[in-house]
Amino acid sequence: MAEGDGVTTRGIRIRLDGTATESDIGALHKWLEREKPLEELVRTGRLRLHERSRTDETGAPMGIGMEIVVALVGAAGSVLFQDLLDQVKKAVQAWRDNRREVEDGEPPEGRVEPVNLDDR
DSSP states (O other): OOTTTTOOOEEEEEEEOTTOOHHHHHHHHHHHHHSTTHHHHHHTTSEEEEEEEOOOTTSOOOTTOEEEEEEEOSOOOHHHHHHHHHHHHHHHHHHHHHHHHHSSSOOOOEEEEEEEGGGO
């Protein structure tokens, strides 16, 4: 295996605010898996989506205690990573717009930010 193959060091963390439910996390995860061009990257194994427990700085669980991490597999240039970050932000907004149309109440706010996965 070449250096960097299969290595995930850069990722994107998606956190929904305290009004989010487990159903919201699952629905957003599925939405991201089907969103173009993310779907192609997931299908080819270049992108992985994980749900994981989150904690605040003191270690206490926040809200439902889950976040979604989008991990780019292998070496990726900063331009590709920025494009992916922009696409994920658009996908989260599209999910919020869709949820607003199909469910009662305001959807949870989402925060999308780059994260170094080596610091987990």
